[in-house]
Structure formats: C-alpha cells, structure tokens
Amino acid sequence: MSLTAHTAVTRRLTVEAGSGRLRRTAADVPGPLLESLGHHRPDRLPARTVLYVGGFEPSGTPPQDHRGLPVRTLATPGQALRLAHRELQEKTTDLALLATLDDPITGTVTVQVLRRAAEAVAEGPVVGVLDLAGLGPWPSSPLDPEHSVVLRPLRHGGPVSDPDRHRLLVWSGRDEPGERQVRQELRTLLEDMQPQGFPALPTAVPYGRAFGPVRAAAVTTARQAPAAVEAARATTTGRPRPVALLFPGQGSQHSAMAAGLYGHEPVFTAAVDAVLDLFGDEGPAVRADWLGDRPVIPIDDVRRAQPLLFAVDYALGRMVLSWGVRPAALLGHSAGELVAATLAGVVSLPDAVAMMRERVRHAVKIPAGGMLAVAASESALRPYLFGDVAVAAVNANQQTMLAGPTGPLAEVAAALRADGHTVVAVPATSPFHCPAMAPASDAVEIAYRGLRFSEPELPFYSGYTGELMGPEEALSPRYWARQLTDTVWFAPALEQLLAADDVLLVEAGPRQTLTAFARRHRAVRLGSSAAVALLPAKPGTPEDDRRSVLGAAARIWTEGHDLDQQALSRLWTWTAEPAAESARALTPAALS
Amino acid sequence: MPITTEVTLADLTRMLRESAGEEEGVDLDGDVIDTPFIDLGYDSLALLQVIGQIQREYGLVIPDDAVVDAETPRALLALINTAS
Numbered sequence: 001m002s003l004t005a006h007t008a009v010t011r012r013l014t015v016e017a018g019s020g021r022l023r024r025t026a027a028d029v030p031g032p033l034l035e036s037l038g039h040h041r042p043d044r045l046p047a048r049t050v051l052y053v054g055g056f057e058p059s060g061t062p063p064q065d066h067r068g069l070p071v072r073t074l075a076t077p078g079q080a081l082r083l084a085h086r087e088l089q090e091k092t093t094d095l096a097l098l099a100t101l102d103d104p105i106t107g108t109v110t111v112q113v114l115r116r117a118a119e120a121v122a123e124g125p126v127v128g129v130l131d132l133a134g135l136g137p138w139p140s141s142p143l144d145p146e147h148s149v150v151l152r153p154l155r156h157g158g159p160v161s162d163p164d165r166h167r168l169l170v171w172s173g174r175d176e177p178g179e180r181q182v183r184q185e186l187r188t189l190l191e192d193m194q195p196q197g198f199p200a201l202p203t204a205v206p207y208g209r210a211f212g213p214v215r216a217a218a219v220t221t222a223r224q225a226p227a228a229v230e231a232a233r234a235t236t237t238g239r240p241r242p243v244a245l246l247f248p249g250q251g252s253q254h255s256a257m258a259a260g261l262y263g264h265e266p267v268f269t270a271a272v273d274a275v276l277d278l279f280g281d282e283g284p285a286v287r288a289d290w291l292g293d294r295p296v297i298p299i300d301d302v303r304r305a306q307p308l309l310f311a312v313d314y315a316l317g318r319m320v321l322s323w324g325v326r327p328a329a330l331l332g333h334s335a336g337e338l339v340a341a342t343l344a345g346v347v348s349l350p351d352a353v354a355m356m357r358e359r360v361r362h363a364v365k366i367p368a369g370g371m372l373a374v375a376a377s378e379s380a381l382r383p384y385l386f387g388d389v390a391v392a393a394v395n396a397n398q399q400t401m402l403a404g405p406t407g408p409l410a411e412v413a414a415a416l417r418a419d420g421h422t423v424v425a426v427p428a429t430s431p432f433h434c435p436a437m438a439p440a441s442d443a444v445e446i447a448y449r450g451l452r453f454s455e456p457e458l459p460f461y462s463g464y465t466g467e468l469m470g471p472e473e474a475l476s477p478r479y480w481a482r483q484l485t486d487t488v489w490f491a492p493a494l495e496q497l498l499a500a501d502d503v504l505l506v507e508a509g510p511r512q513t514l515t516a517f518a519r520r521h522r523a524v525r526l527g528s529s530a531a532v533a534l535l536p537a538k539p540g541t542p543e544d545d546r547r548s549v550l551g552a553a554a555r556i557w558t559e560g561h562d563l564d565q566q567a568l569s570r571l572w573t574w575t576a577e578p579a580a581e582s583a584r585a586l587t588p589a590a591l592s
Numbered sequence: 593m594p595i596t597t598e599v600t601l602a603d604l605t606r607m608l609r610e611s612a613g614e615e616e617g618v619d620l621d622g623d624v625i626d627t628p629f630i631d632l633g634y635d636s637l638a639l640l641q642v643i644g645q646i647q648r649e650y651g652l653v654i655p656d657d658a659v660v661d662a663e664t665p666r667a668l669l670a671l672i673n674t675a676s
Contacts (some may be wrong), residue, residue, distance in 0.1 A: 108658050147671035193604070210613060357670075373613065373637045374637075375637050375638060398611065398638070398641075399635075399637060399638070420644070420648075422637060422640045422641035424636065424637050424640060512630055515630075515639075516630055516634065516635040517632070517633075517635075518633075519632065519633030520633040520638075524633075525633070537628075537630045538660075554664050
C-alpha cells in the first residue's frame with residue numbers, strides 16, 4: 001500500500017522547442033525553464049531542488065549550476081528521468097525539475113516537476129504518479145500549455161463496495177418544503193434499493209443539482225439508511241463560519257489512533273506514509289508499534305508518541321484540505337504546533353520531520369519525567385511548584401498541566417491531592433515544557449539553525465506567545481527550540497483565535513481533548529463559534545474512526561461549506577490494494 | 593450506609609457549573625440529561641473533579657471507572673444513586 005517507492009509528477013508543461021524561449025541547447029535551458037514554471041528566483045525554490053536536463057544538444061560545457069540551483073545534464077530524456085527518480089528516492093533531492101527535448105513528441109520541450117509520490121499525494125490533490133517501468137504510460141498531451149493530471153490515488157488502491165461500511169449522504173433544498181421533498185425522494189430511493197448499490201450512490205443526492213441553503217446529512221450503512229435519512233436534522237445555513245483546525249499534542253495519543261483511516265482513505269494513508277518514510281529506517285518500526293497489539297516501544301514513549309502524533313495530526317489535516325476546506329486559522333497544542341507550522345508553510349515536511357527527530361533524539365537523554373493534568377487554575381497551582389516542576393500548559397479555565405522530573409512531580413501530585421485537587425497523570429515519559437528540558441532545547445536549537453523557515457501563509461496562532469504568529473517567531477530557530485522548555489498558553493491562543501472571527505473549530509487529531517476545551521469557551525457555549533472533532537473521544541474500532549470522520553464532514557457541510565464530493569466518497573469506496581506490496585519494486589538499483 | 597438524599601439532575605448541574613467555574617461554565621440549560629459529557633465540554637479530568645465533589649458532599653464512594661462508564665448525566669446519576 002506504500003507510495004513511497006514511487007515518483008510523482010506535480011506539474012507538466014509542454015512547449016515547442018526553438019520557436020519560443022526554450023532552445024535546443026542544454027546551456028540555454030535553465031533560465032527560460034524556471035521562468036516557464038513561474039520561478040524567476042532560484043533562491044526562492046525549496047531547499048534541495050535540482051534541475052535535470054536530458055536530450056538537449058551539447059553546446060560547450062553544460063552548466064553545473066544556475067544561480068545557485070544545481071543542474072545535472074544528461075544525454076537522453078530517459079537518463080535524466082532515472083537520475084531524478086533515484087536522487088529523489090535517495091533524498092539528496094526533494095524537488096526535481098526536469099526538462100527533456102523531443103520526449104514524447106519531436107520538436108517539443110517537456111518540463112516536469114517531480115517529487116516523492118507519498119509526499120506529493122499528501123500535499124496536493126493534483127498529482128500524476130509516474131510509472132517508471134515503461135517510461136511510457138504518461139497520457140500524451142501535445143502542446144497543452146498547462147497540463148496537469150488529477151491524481152487518482154485509487155491507482156494505488158482498489159475500489160470497494162461494502163454496504164455495511166458507513167457512508168455520508170448529503171442533500172439540500174431551496175427552502176424547508178424543498179428539503180423535505182428531496183428527503184422524501186431519497187427515502188423512497190433507499191427503501192427500494194439493493195444494499196449493493198448503496199455505496200455507489202453519489203455523495204450528494206440528487207446528483208448534479210445546485211445546493212440550497214437548507215441542508216441535511218446522514219452517516220449510515222445501507223440497512224439503516226432510510227431511518228437515518230428520516231431522523232436527520234435540517235439546518236438553514238447562512239454565511240458559513242470558516243474552518244479553523246486544532247492539532248492536539250502529547251497526551252492525546254493512543255495505540256492504533258486513526259488506524260481506521262490508514263489503508264482506507266488515500267490522502268491520509270499517503271500522508272502518514274510520507275511522514276514515516278522521512279523517519280528512514282525507523283519508520284517501519286514506528287508504524288508497527290502504532291498498529292500492532294504488542295508494541296516493542298510503548299505508544300506513550302516519547303519515541304513513539306511524538307512521531308505518531310505528528311504523522312496522524314498532519315495526515316488528518318491534509319485529508320481535510322483535500323475535501324476543499326480552506327482553513328481560516330491553525331492552532332496546535334504543544335507538538336501539534338509543528339503540524340500547524342508545516343501546513344502553514346513555515347517549514348517543509350522533510351524539515352518538520354527532521355525537527356521532530358532531533359527533538360526526540362535529545363528528549364530521550366533527559367532524565368525521566370512526566371506530566372500531570374490538574375483541575376485548577378494556573379494561579380492556584382503556583383504555590384505548589386518547586387525545582388524544575390513547572391506549569392507546562394494552560395489549557396482552559398480550571399485545566400492546567402504541570403511537568404517535571406519524576407520524583408519532584410510525584411511530590412507535587414501528592415501535595416495537590418492532599419489538598420483536595422483532582423490530579424490525573426498525562427501519559428508521557430518526558431517532562432515537556434519545563435526547565436528540565438533545557439539541555440535538549442539548547443541542542444536542537446543548533447540543529448534548527450540549518451533549516452529554512454518561511455513566513456506563515458495561513459493565519460497561525462502560537463501556543464507560546466498566545467498570539468497570532470508573526471514572522472519574527474516563525475523565522476526564529478530559537479522560538480522553535482524553546483518549545484521544549486516553555487509553557488503552552490493554549491487557552492489565551494484560543495481566546496485570540498475566537499476573538500478574531502466566529503469559526504467552526506475542527507480538531508484534527510486523536511481524541512477530543514481540544515474540542516472539550518473549546519466547548520467550555522464562552523464563544524462556543526453561546527453558539528457564536530462551534531467545535532467538532534474528527535476522531536472519537538475514546539479509542540474504538542476502525543469503523544468508529546471512519547464514522548466519526550464522516551460525522552465531522554457532515555458537520556462542515558451543514559455549516560454551508562461545499563466539499564469535494566469525490567474526495568469524501570473515498571472514505572467508503574477506497575481500500576489500499578493488497579496486491580500493491582507485491583507490485584514491481586522500483587528500487588534505484590533496478591533502474592540503473 | 594444507606595443513601596438518605598438522592599442526587600438529582602439539578603444537584604448535578606449545579607456541581608458541573610461550579611467545577612467549570614461559573615463564568616466559563618458550559619451551557620447546561622435545556623435538556624442535557626442524555627447529552628454526552630464530552631459534548632458539554634467535560635473531559636475526563638473535569639468529570640473526575642465533579643465526581644470527587646459529589647463524593648465529599650454526599651459521603652459516597654464512587655468507583656473511578658464511573659468516568660469511563662458514565663457518558664451522560666443520566667448514566668452518572670444512575671451510578672451515583674446506586675452507590676453506597
């Protein structure tokens with residue numbers, strides 16, 4: 001089911017050679033090529049971008065470099081493609097620009113942007129997966145100026161038709177009687193229908209009709225469909241509140257979290273694969289401990305909790321984006337902030353994973369510690385703190401987290417309990433967000449200095465300043481390093497987010513911790529904003545995961561957002577192809 | 593010890609409000625008896641606190657599993673009123 005051995009084309013452009021700006025000699029290629037792709041400034045390209053040129057006529061010494069962009073010149077298009085694929089798989093390249101002459105059509109130059117397939121699928125819906133075995137099956141599109149192929153992740157899985165799998169049905173009407181009429185038609189259709197046909201019904205019924213403002217949705221199986229449609233509540237939508245995504249951190253993890261989506265939803269699956277693949281040799285072990293009954297390293301261990309929370313939060317975020325949701329704001333709690341940063345474009349996915357790996361590598365060297373959740377305000381807890389025991393997170397009114405080394409933390413817990421406070425241990429093996437993490441924070445800061453940070457492209461709230469993230473913090477390696485020692489001000493950040501606009505908060509992570517905090521907030525309590533979680537509050541079955549995600553999609557739709565129905569339908573019509581594992585393994589060795 | 597006072601929904605609602613802090617209390621007006629606690633904004637920590645308060649106020653012993661088992665006010669009241 002893994003896309004990780006494949007290379008994907010994310011853009012493709014074919015132009016006539018010679019007549020335009022792209023000429024037949026290799027030396028003339030880089031400048032016009034970058035221009036044709038809209039990249040006038042090579043220094044603005046992502047790190048580890050390489051230009052591969054194949055099949056052009058040699059003219060003197062081929063360039064090794066174009067204004068800082070490495071250039072590799074090869075004799076034939078096939079050689080250039082193979083080298084690009086190999087360097088992508090070996091991760092010496094993250095983004096390959098490929099220019100080839102006379103391929104597949106004589107007299108044309110084809111420019112393609114290549115990435116590792118799992119990452120490309122995870123990051124954008126418009127991708128073509130390149131089958132390198134024959135170098136042939138790419139759909140020919142002569143002189144199409146901006147030819148992009150919509151990826152069918154289905155290609156790496158198979159369609160399923162299971163009437164017992166939950167699916168989403170949405171319908172609408174221009175007014176209340178109109179909605180009731182559509183609902184009645186739908187009920188009649190469902191009552192007369194063979195269960196086998198149920199999964200194939202379009203997401204929105206009747207198909208092709210424009211959506212009206214009175215909306216309803218049902219998440220159901222074939223057998224219960226008529227009753228579920230009958231019971232659905234209709235909502236009259238006005239201006240839909242924009243979606244804001246929340247990403248939970250340490251404490252929300254559990255074994256097999258979101259596993260009901262892995263292998264059952266293509267964007268989620270590709271995104272998890274992309275993250276785990278970036279963990280290198282460790283990736284398969286992390287995946288096995290996530291899904292297995294008997295993990296070698298327990299899920300609450302920092303070496304599993306942090307990578308898997310990142311992978312699951314990130315993949316859920318990508319899945320929601322693939323539905324066509326454009327979030328108005330992002331907010332992550334603790335480790336969830338790195339997910340928000342990645343989706344906001346502050347760091348690339350490979351760099352985010354590198355940051356996570358550094359963080360884990362140094363966190364394990366810190367003497368064991370833990371975290372507590374206490375039903376009390378931050379100020380009520382201050383008198384109990386001593387040594388390295390500190391306020392780790394201010395989550396909500398009467399909900400504060402403490403962290404510290406094991407011994408002192410136990411003393412604080414005992415003192416709090418003796419005074420009648422309710423104290424719960426948060427599953428964690430490291431004392432995140434307290435001064436005991438300082439050596440790890442210092443070590444990761446050095447590593448972070450080598451990474452490239454960009455200004456956020458989406459409004460992104462910081463749990464460390466409790467404010468909208470500005471360029472100063474986003475671009476600072478020190479800001480990111482200090483996350484290990486500093487308090488998470490989640491409640492103030494949420495306050496700022498909800499003050500800026502009325503939103504529909506969607507929690508993209510395991511459990512419903514942040515949703516519960518949000519529901520205690522005045523703005524949500526009074527109904528000006530709302531909160532919904534993608535996953536169940538407690539660990540459940542794989543079907544529970546999918547049902548819960550569908551329920552959240554239904555909520556976003558009844559809010560008034562128009563979602564990509566085909567993308568949604570993959571939640572009940574797609575499964576990872578069991579045969580994919582045995583498909584031709586495109587190893588670099590096999591290609592050279 | 594037999595229970596002399598039955599805990600009612602009104603009592604439970606009062607304690608839920610108090611535990612959340614009056615100003616930031618969740619919306620407990622309307623019929624909440626079958627609304628899951630998580631939909632009211634009560635996570636396991638907030639519920640544990642309420643249960644602790646009920647135990648102290650009414651001199652009851654309620655097993656810790658109550659938080660896991662009782663997903664709605666109705667379920668929690670049933671559990672409380674059969675506790676000894």
